[in-house]
Amino acid sequence: MDGGIELLQPFLHYGGHWLVPFAIGWLIRREDWLRAGLIVASANLIDLDHLLADPIFDPERCSISFHLLHGWEAVVVYAVMIAIPRWWMRALSIGALWHLAVDFGDCQMMAL
Numbered sequence: 001m002d003g004g005i006e007l008l009q010p011f012l013h014y015g016g017h018w019l020v021p022f023a024i025g026w027l028i029r030r031e032d033w034l035r036a037g038l039i040v041a042s043a044n045l046i047d048l049d050h051l052l053a054d055p056i057f058d059p060e061r062c063s064i065s066f067h068l069l070h071g072w073e074a075v076v077v078y079a080v081m082i083a084i085p086r087w088w089m090r091a092l093s094i095g096a097l098w099h100l101a102v103d104f105g106d107c108q109m110m111a112l
C-alpha cells in the first residue's frame with residue numbers, strides 16, 4: 001500500500017459515511033434536506049452488526065459479506081425498502097446501500 005492512498009482512505013471513508021448522506025438528503029428532499037440527510041446518515045447504524053463480531057473492529061477486515069447487515073441478504077432487504085412509498089424509507093434504503101458502497105470501496109483500497 002503506498003502512502004497516498006493511506007491518507008486518502010480515511011477521508012473517503014468518513015466523508016462517504018457522514019458528509020455524502022447530507023448531499024443525498026439534499027438531492028431527494030431539498031426542502032427538508034437536513035432531516036433527510038440525518039435519516040440517510042442514520043443508515044450508518046448498520047455498523048452496529050460489528051458488535052456481534054470478534055474483534056469488534058479490525059481495520060484489515062473487509063466488512064462486506066463478513067457482517068450480518070453487510071451481506072447480500074441485507075442488500076436484498078435494503079433494495080426492497082426502496083419500493084416502500086415512504087420518503088424516509090427510501091432515504092434509509094439509499095443510505096444503507098450507499099454505506100455498503102463506501103465499505104466496498106474501502107475493501108478495494110485495502111487490496112491495493
Ligand SMILES: [Zn+2]
Nearest residue numbers: 047063099103
Ligand atoms: Zn459498514
